[in-house]
Amino acid sequence: MKSGRFWAWFVFLLGAAYFFIPLIATIEFSLRMRRGVYSFDAYKVVLGDSQFQATFMFSVIVAVFTILLGVLIVVPTAYWIRLRLPQLRPIVEFVTLLPLVIPAIVIVFGYIRMYGSNSPLPFLGSNLGANALLVIGYAALALPYMYRAVDTGLRTIDVRTLTEAAQILGAGWGTIIARVILPNVLIAVLSGAFLTFAIVIGEFTMASLLNRPAFGPYLQNLVANRAYEPAALSIIAFIITWGCMSLIQILSRFAPKSANRPN
Amino acid sequence: MAEPFLSIQHVRKSFGATTVVEDFNLDVAPGEFVSFLGPSGCGKTTVLRMVAGFEEPSAGKIVVGGKDITRLKPNQRNVGMVFQAYALFPNLTVAQNIAFGLKVGGMPKPDADRRVAEMLDMIKLPQMADRYPYQLSGGQQQRIALARAIAPKPKLLLLDEPLSALDAKVRVSLREEIRSIQKKLGITTIFVTHDQEEALSISDRIAVMYGGRAEQVGTPFEIYNRPATKFVANFVGTLNVLEGKVTDAASGKVQVNSQEVSLKGKLNGSKSGDTLSLALRPEAISLGRQPGHDASLSGEIAEVHFLGSVIRVRVGIGGNTVSLDTFNNSTTPPPVVGDKADISFSSGDMLVLH
Incomplete structure (x- = not known):
């Protein structure tokens, strides 16, 4: 074997070990709830816990609304920037990156001050308002991922010519976005959606400080008080994330193909 | 319309x-x-x-x-x-x-x-x-x-x-x-x-x-x-452009590389002594003096390109090169580079460019 090949394999195996050893250790630990034998007891406890089901469902619903809000904000914005205002792209990209540099705790304190029950916009005065605020906050947190995914998708199609072709055939803006642009960047939107889903499912700070019954605070509570269940929960979260990634791959097979890049 | x-x-x-x-x-x-x-x-x-x-x-x-x-x-x-x-x-x-x-x-x-x-x-x-x-x-x-x-x-x-x-x-x-x-x-x-x-x-x-x-x-x-x-x-199209000097505006005489051609009725507004750009399409020019052509210039074959049905010939006339096309004829060999050659054309086909 040539030395270059050896080092390539060495680095690959080192990386794989770095990734898989903690994962295997977590799986192994999650199976040791019953003394002396491996069992799925920890998984049974977690999955059977009514609080798990309630918080998980709450976070799933919040994630769905976050994705919808994100798509409604990001797709038209990214499309318009690409079509008419390319000179504004650096500014918009900077704005979309802000949630990465401003900690969630700062955002949520801002929300509490701005939208407290004594403010002119008392979002936090009701459960519905607080949930809406959580969705808005999550949409902001997911902005860097959603915007980049959609913008990358738009880069693969000739936005201007397709828009003009639709316009000259009589289509208005709504029809153009819904029937021409969105279907052609659907996979990019789905990628952004799954990343948003992954962020929302595990998010702790916002949900906890807004006092929402979400999966993140439940997870934290479990980690603080139990031994084997958190490991089982980590593996479940890992499976959900990888399931989402696999779904992106499967769905991309059904994506509209461009004439220039048939495969 | x-x-x-x-x-x-x-x-x-x-x-x-x-x-x-x-x-x-x-x-x-x-x-x-x-x-x-x-x-x-x-x-x-x-x-x-x-x-x-x-x-x-x-x-x-x-x-x-x-x-x-x-x-x-x-x-x-x-x-x-x-x-x-x-x-x-x-x-x-x-x-x-x-x-x-x-x-x-x-x-x-x-x-x-x-x-x-x-x-x-x-x-x-x-x-x-x-x-x-x-x-x-x-x-x-x-x-x-x-x-x-x-x-x-x-x-x-x-x-x-x-x-x-x-x-x-x-x-x-x-x-x-x-x-x-x-x-x-x-x-x-x-x-x-x-x-x-x-x-x-x-x-x-x-x-x-x-x-x-x-x-x-x-x-x-x-x-x-x-x-x-x-x-x-x-x-639009291929064009031969020749620089000429009006020697007698009234009779339409123009000098192209010390050879004189007559462009009667085409020199509107030009005076004797004016320089002009004259243009000819390749297909308007014939190799040799042809009947019906009232103007001619002498030069030397500079290039010959055999294109199948057509032969494109470039003829050097003083400092200018003129391209012309002749149909391929299986019984007539193409011209030879370096040979002396006359080209002829109808003065009516010559364009005076403004």
Whole structure:
């Protein structure tokens, strides 16, 4: 074997070990709830816990609304920037990156001050308002991922010519976005959606400080008080994330193909 | 001309301080096929985009069928357009692409289906209805784009370099197909191209554009044989340009490299002693002195290119080189480089460029 090949394999195996050893250790630990034998007891406890089901469902619903809000904000914005205002792209990209540099705790304190029950916009005065605020906050947190995914998708199609072709055939803006642009960047939107889903499912700070019954605070509570269940929960979260990634791959097979890049 | 169907009146377009179209005027008759021909950056696509509504003129007016459409949005103009990059919607099948404009216009599905089938028959691709654009060749995609543009029965058809992305053979067959469909439907058409052969072969009239202006508007015959400006003469076809000096304006005598030719009646406004640019098409020149040709020059064979049916010969005349074409004749060998040769032509074919 040539030395270059050896080092390539060495680095690959080192990386794989770095990734898989903690994962295997977590799986192994999650199976040791019953003394002396491996069992799925920890998984049974977690999955059977009514609080798990309630918080998980709450976070799933919040994630769905976050994705919808994100798509409604990001797709038209990214499309318009690409079509008419390319000179504004650096500014918009900077704005979309802000949630990465401003900690969630700062955002949520801002929300509490701005939208407290004594403010002119008392979002936090009701459960519905607080949930809406959580969705808005999550949409902001997911902005860097959603915007980049959609913008990358738009880069693969000739936005201007397709828009003009639709316009000259009589289509208005709504029809153009819904029937021409969105279907052609659907996979990019789905990628952004799954990343948003992954962020929302595990998010702790916002949900906890807004006092929402979400999966993140439940997870934290479990980690603080139990031994084997958190490991089982980590593996479940890992499976959900990888399931989402696999779904992106499967769905991309059904994506509209461009004439220039048939495969 | 009868009442024009499309009238572009004093149209100007500026982007910031740069003016790309300057006082452009053109009237197009109903059912006419007019080409905008010119080099890159001459403003031909900008004029087309203003007619489509994608650009708003800085000044001037665009009238279609008696109605001022200058400020209308593209989706309100009832204009069909074919783009250089095909612009088929990748997520839709061929049939769905063609039906797009019909659906947007609110046509009932059975009528739309019938129209789509009609269009597919017209472009001779009825078996392609369920294919996606990526499954088609460039030529097929452009045919579909043409069908899609025509399906909603637009008042005007705009073709923005639709053949540029295709290979040579497909280009020729598709341009003939476009012309035959246009004639059959009688639809008023504007065709943008930088390919002179394309423009000459399919247009009723050509507007040769340069620097944002129409240098000359005329039939292909007029544009080729009677170019109005030096630019048109140089841009359209191959041209031999000779520098000459007027020796006797009254009798039309011009000296070209110390040889005298007579251009009676062609030196309007020139005085004795003026220098002129004279132009001749290769096909107007014969090798040797030919009967019927009243002017001749002597030189030396500089190059001979055998092109099959035609032999292109370059003859050095003083400091100038003149190209001419002769038909290949299997019994006559081609001229030899270095031989002395006379060229002759009819003085009536010589153009004086301004």
